Amino acid sequence: MAVLTGLDPFAGVHPLSRSTAVLSAQALDLPQPDQLCGPFAAQVALHGVGLPGVPSLGDLARAAGTRVWPHDEPAARPPGEASRVDGWDGLPRAGSLDESGTDAASLAAGVERATAGEVAVVGVTGPWTSASVASLLTAVRDAPFPTGVVANLRTGPISGGLWHVGHFVVLWGLDPVAGQVAVADSYTSLGLAGRYLADLDDVAAALPDRGVLLLVRTTEADAASTLVMSGGLETGLWGT
Numbered sequence: 001m002a003v004l005t006g007l008d009p010f011a012g013v014h015p016l017s018r019s020t021a022v023l024s025a026q027a028l029d030l031p032q033p034d035q036l037c038g039p040f041a042a043q044v045a046l047h048g049v050g051l052p053g054v055p056s057l058g059d060l061a062r063a064a065g066t067r068v069w070p071h072d073e074p075a076a077r078p079p080g081e082a083s084r085v086d087g088w089d090g091l092p093r094a095g096s097l098d099e100s101g102t103d104a105a106s107l108a109a110g111v112e113r114a115t116a117g118e119v120a121v122v123g124v125t126g127p128w129t130s131a132s133v134a135s136l137l138t139a140v141r142d143a144p145f146p147t148g149v150v151a152n153l154r155t156g157p158i159s160g161g162l163w164h165v166g167h168f169v170v171l172w173g174l175d176p177v178a179g180q181v182a183v184a185d186s187y188t189s190l191g192l193a194g195r196y197l198a199d200l201d202d203v204a205a206a207l208p209d210r211g212v213l214l215l216v217r218t219t220e221a222d223a224a225s226t227l228v229m230s231g232g233l234e235t236g237l238w239g240t
Contacts, residue, residue, distance in 0.1 A: 009197060013173035013182045016137065017146035021047040022172050023184060023195070029057065030194050032186035033087030034076065035068050036061055038102035038152075040186045041168035042111050045148030045215050046119065048172075055114040057087055064110025066102045067094035078163050081189050104152055105237045107168070108213060120221035122214040123237040124228050128207040130200035133181065135231045136212065137174040143227055148215035151183075152238070153206035158183075158198045166210065211238050 016022075025047040032040040039060040046054045055063070068088050076097065077083070094100035102110070108121035124136065140147050149171040156164045173182035180197040188194055216224045228235050 009192070010173070010175075010182060010195070012175040012177055013180075013197075014138075014141055014176065015173040015182070016048065016141050016149060016171070017143075018048045018050060019172045022148070022170060025054070026170065026184040026186075026194060030186065030188045031081060031084055033057075033084045034073075035100045036066060036087055036102075037168045037186050038107040039064060039066055039110070041150045041170050042107055042148075042213075042215070044184060044186075045150045045170045045213075046111070046115070048146055048148035049119055049215050049217060050146045051115065051118060058089065060110055060114050061087070061091055061102070062110075063114035064102045064106045065092075066106075066110075067092045067100050069094045069097045069100035071097075073097055076165055078159070078187050078189050081187050101166075102168075103239060104211065104213065105239075107150075108237060111215060112218075117218060119215055120218040120224075122216065122221060122224045122228060122235055124212040124214065125234050125236045125238055126207060126211060127233070128204045128211075130179065130204045132231070132233060133200050133203050133207070134174060134176065134179075136228070136233060137171065137181065138176070139227050139231055140214065141174065143223075145216060145220040145223060147224065150213040150215065151203070151207065152210040152213070153203070154210065155206070157202045157205040171212070209238060211236075 026044045155167045170184040179200045185194040
């Protein structure tokens with residue numbers, strides 16, 4: 001995670017579609033409820049698609065079949081971040097911490113279910129390098145249709161090794177000169193109110209065996225898949 005300095009550390013960021021709406025949604029309900037990073041990120045990213053209405057966090061979690069482990073696990077959160085469980089109503093309990101949360105396939109299906117088929121999710125599985133991450137975000141930024149971008153990362157590379165979990169975040173822009181990705185996270189303690197810049201090399205190192213979800217109107221799903229493949233990346237979903 002890059003150190004944020006200066007009056008506007010995001011001045012060099014080229015924003016993705018509807019980034020103002022995305023960041024406004026991210027700020028409304030920080031921090032995420034424990035183990036709900038997937039639905040939280042999807043709910044925020046859906047504001048980048050331009051729907052007239054966006055499902056609630058709870059509706060997305062239920063649609064995705066999110067399960068929660070009903071015991072406090074401080075290591076699952078960034079250091080010093082307090083527990084929050086008020087978003088657990090109506091969610092099934094997991095048999096272990098490893099079985100809790102939401103995997104990519106379930107989250108993608110949940111987004112499509114909760115939006116009544118108005119939104120499609122195109123998964124991107126790599127191969128991941130700093131160049132391919134930058135290329136994908138540039139293509140998304142320049143696409144003629146709005147897109148929400150969710151990344152499923154391993155946090156070690158972007159936290160400087162201070163925190164090690166699988167985690168969903170929203171990507172909202174790219175600084176091509178500094179070689180950094182603008183991230184909207186779900187924890188208040190990270191960056192400036194959950195917003196920070198991550199070096200492209202660190203994002204690429206955090207993505208192998210995971211990937212990116214592009215949220216688009218269903219009518220644009222084929223175009224989004226073509227955009228991914230034309231950049232030399234592969235479409236698909238990954239396991240937990």
